[in-house]
Amino acid sequence: MTTPDIPRTEAELRDALRTLNRSGLRGGGRAPHKPLLLLWLIDHRLAVSGTTETRYEEAAEPVGQLIAQHTERVSTPDGQRAALPFRLLEAELWQATDAFSAPLPEKAGHRLLLELGARGRLHPAVEELLGDRGVRDRMRTLLLAEVVGSGTGSTLEQSLRDALPPAEPRYRQVTQRIRDSRFARAVLPSYGNACAVCGFGGLLDGVPVGVEAAHVHAHAAGGPDVVQNGIALCGLHHALFDHGVLGLSEELTLMVSPLFVDGGGNGGGPVAGLHGVPVRQPSETALRIGAEYVGWHTEHVFRG
Ligand SMILES: [Zn+2]
Structure with missing residues (x-):
């Protein structure tokens, strides 16, 4: 990966904004997605909080609506239309990552961006340039012109003012996910x-399937979201662990509930054979399961 050429002067920033890679529209003109994302970042992030840092979850709805107002109707729902510019805005201006600062997968769409906790921010050098009121006004003018051409700027100004992010996350399930x-x-x-x-x-597609992060001290019972309270389990062993069929000893070996009747039928089924087997643990000692969480599971979940 080559290091992007981050603009350091107003002239370089102007060039970068004029040469954004944008696809052509059927009715002529070029896609307004990236200029609209930039305008929203300037008006609703930089001007409000002093930084353009934003989570995709916060930008999706208002930026998607702006895009919908300035493009033809397409099959993509309005609230999902910010995914493209969020992921594709030029690296010389903007860095978008997942919640753990890892690069976003190629072609990540709306749903995956939400699930990954995607976030983005204009480079600090770009923010610094835009921190100057004169520069910011001139760049806004340029971006507005990129979107609407001449004449309809006042409509866009109005819709930008209206594009406030929702005060509360709208979808609790999404937050949960x-x-x-x-x-x-x-x-x-x-x-x-x-x-x-x-x-x-x-x-x-680079995402684990069929293996899950289980809480040892159940989250619903106040168990924290820390690695030491987690264990990776496949779907089957996760179910057995949460139902108390499987437990953990203080030495982190498996315990099988004496109440469990193995459906295998011939005595030594696949679950009974797990008793006393050590669970695999992270090589880094600090990340291994904490004794307090094991104790909670043994007392409250395991059917001993
Ligand atoms: Zn398993």
């Missing part, structure tokens, strides 16, 4: 993305 996703992205790599019991693991 992002929390789960952050926890998973902290826990799973420590376990090599594989079940700590059976070793099952696999990736699809």
Whole structure:
């Protein structure tokens, strides 16, 4: 990856804004997505908080609406139309990553950006240039012209003023998924993305499938979202762990509930055979499961 040429002067910034890579529109003109994202960042981020740092979750709705107002109708829902510029805005101006500062997967769409907790920010050098009121006004004028040409600027100014982010996250489930996703992205790599019991693991499009980050001290019962309270388990072993069929001893070996009747039928089924087997633990000692969480699970979940 080459280091992007970050603009350091007003002239360089103007050139960068004029040469944004934008696809052509059927009715002539060029796609307004990137200029609209930039205008929103300047008006609703930089002017408000002094930085353009934003989570995709916050930008998706207002920027998507702006794009919808200035393009023809397409099949993409309005609230999802900010995904393209968020991911594709030029690297010389902007850096977008997932919640853990890792690069976004190529072609990540609206849903994946939400799940990854995607966030972005204009480079500090660009923010510094835009911190000068004169520069900011001239760049806004340039961007407005890029979107609407001459004549309809006042409509855009109005819709920009209206493009306030919603005060509350609208979709609680989405927030929940992002929390789960952050926890998973902290826990799973420590376990090599594989079940700590059976070793099952696999990736699809770079994302683990069938293996989950389980809380040892249940989150619903106040267990924290820390790696030491997590364990990577495949879907089957996660279910058995949460139902108390499987537990952990203080030495982090597996315990099988004496109440469990193994459906295998011939005595030594696949679950009974797990008793006493050590669970795989992260190589980094500090990331291993905390004794206090094991104690909670043994007392409240495990059917001993
Ligand atoms: Zn497993």
